[in-house]
Amino acid sequence: MQFSLERFFLLLRKRWAESGRMYLLGLAILAGFWALTLSLFILAGNGNQNLQLVMLIMGLIGGGAMFAYHQFQQLSTTPGAIRFLHLPGSHLEKNLVALLFIFGFFLPAAMAVFYVVDLSLVEIARRRWWPDADESPLKILDWHKTGDAIATYGIVTAVFALGSVYFSRSALVKTGAAFFVLGMAILFANFWLPYWLVPHSENIMMVSEMFDKLELHNRETSEVDVMQLPESWKTMFNVFLAVLLPVYCWCIAYVRLREKQA
Amino acid sequence: MANVQIEQLRFGYKRSRPMFQDLSLTLEPGHVYGLLGRNGAGKSSLLRLMGGLLFPQEGYCRVGDFRAAERHPDFLREVFYIPEEFDLPHMRISDYVRVNAPFYPRFDREQFERYLDEFELVSHLRMTELSFGQKKKVFTGFGLAANTTLLLLDEPTNGLDIPSKTQFRRLIAQVVDPERVIVVSTHQVRDLEGLIDPVIILENSKVLLHEPMERIHEKLWFTTVPTLEQAPAPPLYHEPSLRGIAAVLPNPEGRHSKPDLELLFNAVLKNPDTIAALFAQPSLTPA
Numbered sequence: 156m157q158f159s160l161e162r163f164f165l166l167l168r169k170r171w172a173e174s175g176r177m178y179l180l181g182l183a184i185l186a187g188f189w190a191l192t193l194s195l196f197i198l199a200g201n202g203n204q205n206l207q208l209v210m211l212i213m214g215l216i217g218g219g220a221m222f223a224y225h226q227f228q229q230l231s232t233t234p235g236a237i238r239f240l241h242l243p244g245s246h247l248e249k250n251l252v253a254l255l256f257i258f259g260f261f262l263p264a265a266m267a268v269f270y271v272v273d274l275s276l277v278e279i280a281r282r283r284w285w286p287d288a289d290e291s292p293l294k295i296l297d298w299h300k301t302g303d304a305i306a307t308y309g310i311v312t313a314v315f316a317l318g319s320v321y322f323s324r325s326a327l328v329k330t331g332a333a334f335f336v337l338g339m340a341i342l343f344a345n346f347w348l349p350y351w352l353v354p355h356s357e358n359i360m361m362v363s364e365m366f367d368k369l370e371l372h373n374r375e376t377s378e379v380d381v382m383q384l385p386e387s388w389k390t391m392f393n394v395f396l397a398v399l400l401p402v403y404c405w406c407i408a409y410v411r412l413r414e415k416q417a
Numbered sequence: 418m419a420n421v422q423i424e425q426l427r428f429g430y431k432r433s434r435p436m437f438q439d440l441s442l443t444l445e446p447g448h449v450y451g452l453l454g455r456n457g458a459g460k461s462s463l464l465r466l467m468g469g470l471l472f473p474q475e476g477y478c479r480v481g482d483f484r485a486a487e488r489h490p491d492f493l494r495e496v497f498y499i500p501e502e503f504d505l506p507h508m509r510i511s512d513y514v515r516v517n518a519p520f521y522p523r524f525d526r527e528q529f530e531r532y533l534d535e536f537e538l539v540s541h542l543r544m545t546e547l548s549f550g551q552k553k554k555v556f557t558g559f560g561l562a563a564n565t566t567l568l569l570l571d572e573p574t575n576g577l578d579i580p581s582k583t584q585f586r587r588l589i590a591q592v593v594d595p596e597r598v599i600v601v602s603t604h605q606v607r608d609l610e611g612l613i614d615p616v617i618i619l620e621n622s623k624v625l626l627h628e629p630m631e632r633i634h635e636k637l638w639f640t641t642v643p644t645l646e647q648a649p650a651p652p653l654y655h656e657p658s659l660r661g662i663a664a665v666l667p668n669p670e671g672r673h674s675k676p677d678l679e680l681l682f683n684a685v686l687k688n689p690d691t692i693a694a695l696f697a698q699p700s701l702t703p704a
Contacts, residue, residue: 157490162520169516173506234504240470243494243520413488417470 157245166244166252174225178261182268185218189272197280207277207293208304211269215262215308222261223312224327226253227319227408231326236417246412254405257312262305270295306397313401317408320415349382419481420445421467421567421598426476428466436462437622440476446566447595448629451613452602453682458619460602461501464569467600468498480567494521497560501572505552511540514559523564532558535584550576557585561592568592568599574608586612606678616678618685625689628696630676636695637684638668639677653691654684667695 192210196202229235239249270292277292295301311334318330349369350361362370368383384392421444429435436459444450454460465471466478469485469492478485483492506513510533518524533540536554544552553576560568574582589599589612603609616633618626628636642648643661652664663677665684685692 159490162490165516165519172512172516173508229504232504234500234502237465237470237498237500238504240488241468241493241496241498243490245490246488248490414472416472417465 156247158247158251159245162244163248163251166242166248167255169242170252170256177225178222178256181218181222182261182264185214185265186268186272188217189214189269190276193273193276197276197284200284202277202280202285202290204291204293204300207273208300211266211273211293211295211301212304212307214269215265215304216311218265219257219261219308219312220315220331221327223253223257223315224319224330226256226316227412228326230320230415230417231322231324233417236415240415240417246409250405250409250412253316257316258309262308266295266301269293306393309397309401313404313408317404317411320408320411353382419566421600422479423466424476424479426466426473426478428462428471428473432474435474435622437466440622440624442617442624442627444598444600446598447593448615449589449593449599449601449613451606451609451616451678452600452619453606453616453678454602454604454619455686456604459622460604460619461571463619464498464571464600464602467567468496468569469493470498495565496567496569497521497563497565498569499557499560499571499573501575503552503556505544505556507543507545509541509543510538510555513544513555514540517559518563521563521565525562525564528564529558529562532562532588535588536581550578550581553577554581557588561588564592564594564597566597568597570599570601572603572605573601574603574605582608606682610678613678616681618682620686620689626681626685626692626696632696632700633676633681634673635671635700636668636698637674637676637681637692638666638672639674639680640664640666653688654680656680656683 189210192213193202193207196206196210227239229239242249274292277290281290293300314334315327315330318333319326322329346361346363353371355361355371358374360372360374362372364370367389368381371380371382373379383389421442423440423442426437426440427435428437428440440463452460452463462471466473467480467485469478469488472486480492480496483489485492485496514526514529518526518529530540533555536551536558538547538551538554544555547555553573557570557573560570574585577585586609589601593599601609601613614631615629616626617624637653640648641658641661641663645652645655645662645664648655648662648664648666650666652662652666655662655664657663663680665677665680668674
């Protein structure tokens with residue numbers, strides 16, 4: 156693995172010169188999306204922090220997927236792939252440039268944009284419609300509130316970066332489709348596997364909290380049985396999802412980039 | 418970096434259908450190699466193998482101390498590949514140079530500006546304002562000014578108008594350097610006449626001819642005869658021309674003629690074995 160700080164900065168400068176304007180435009184579009192959706196919810200009288208968090212996650216998933224895909228988008232055409240692969244820089248440096256733009260630029264910039272939009276809209280709403288309500292903007296620096304959003308962003312961007320290196324043609328569509336199918340399969344397995352494994356009857360109603368616990372409500376006795384992983388397992392599972400899975404995807408992307416031909 | 422060495426290379430887009438098998442070739446610095454072949458003969462693939470963009474299935478391609486397929490950054494900064502179709506970012510020419518030139522240690526800005534002048538372009542123009550031919554001139558000018566030790570050009574005259582083809586030939590002639598290997602692949606052989614030496618002709622995954630122009634002069638006689646019966650020997654290849662019949666003949670008497678690359682190409686494709694046998698004979702004069 157070759158790494159030169161000088162080449163790394165040259166690659167960063169080149170990426171910014173070629174795509175910086177588009178990235179800023181992307182952030183403006185994201186700001187518009189958040190302004191529109193949050194305004195609609197506020198006008199409908201529903202602007203609590205959970206909803207704000209959901210909108211943050213949706214924006215980060217959509218924007219992050221597009222941004223990560225763009226990092227290796229050149230590889231989807233032969234002339235683009237030639238330009239990318241023949242640029243004098245190591246595969247490691249090119250991968251690190253993508254990583255830095257995804258985590259060092261887009262994530263903080265998108266969070267800041269969300270904060271500004273959210274703060275402005277909630278403030279306007281409080282003055283005009285909710286003088287007595289205690290609604291407040293989402294605290295984006297509070298890890299307990301936004302940790303899930305950042306972890307989701309990390310997973311989505313890693314998967315889409317890998318997809319754009321892995322697939323030669325229509326990488327965005329193929330990655331999106333693969334991500335959707337895999338996600339649905341995991342959700343399905345997460346819900347139904349425990350249900351099939353546990354003895355149950357028609358009186359049992361199942362309520363699932365994603366990857367966390369499964370509640371079996373007995374309609375006759377009103378008893379609730381809870382199935383959940385031990386805390387240590389849950390921690391391991393969260394670490395796997397939020398850290399190991401993205402790291403694994405980035406490692407595969409690096410290997411695949413080395414093998415890429417044009 | 419020094420020469421390009423291809424050794425027992427096997428390559429194909431499908432493993433069952435090799436494009437090259439046991440291909441061995443050495444390219445020395447100080448020459449402009451002309452890589453000629455029909456469409457699909459593997460010219461572009463061979464250039465990409467040299468540039469590390471395609472990987473051999475067996476054998477290797479080395480450029481100096483580097484295996485091309487490893488795409489080591491020190492290798493990449495000594496190689497510039499100008500493909501037939503290329504992709505340039507939407508920015509001003511001057512910005513393109515500002516962010517790309519530092520990757521090439523011997524890039525010469527004055528040289529690049531001279532090329533732009535010659536092509537009647539100015540550096541504040543945006544790439545989006547340029548035609549395909551103009552973009553090609555910018556990219557070619559950048560590649561030449563990068564002064565890399567290996568310069569690979571794939572169909573460089575495609576998309577250029579007639580005056581630009583002349584300019585291109587002049588520029589290539591200017592950048593020939595004892596330290597530099599230039600490989601030009603083309604099927605428009607007339608565009609590069611007088612520029613390329615040696616000539617490599619590819620056909621059906623094989624190198625049919627790899628000879629310097631001096632040997633081609635020595636072994637073949639390019640002439641025009643009024644009728645085939647008046648030819649001093651049975652031609653290796655002939656075709657009608659305005660002045661009679663243009664023919665390629667063996668040249669046992671060492672007569673001097675100006676090689677016509679198109680005739681040479683057709684002659685080699687038509688009579689590969691006869692021509693191979695002719696060139697296998699030792700030279701009459703010492704090299």
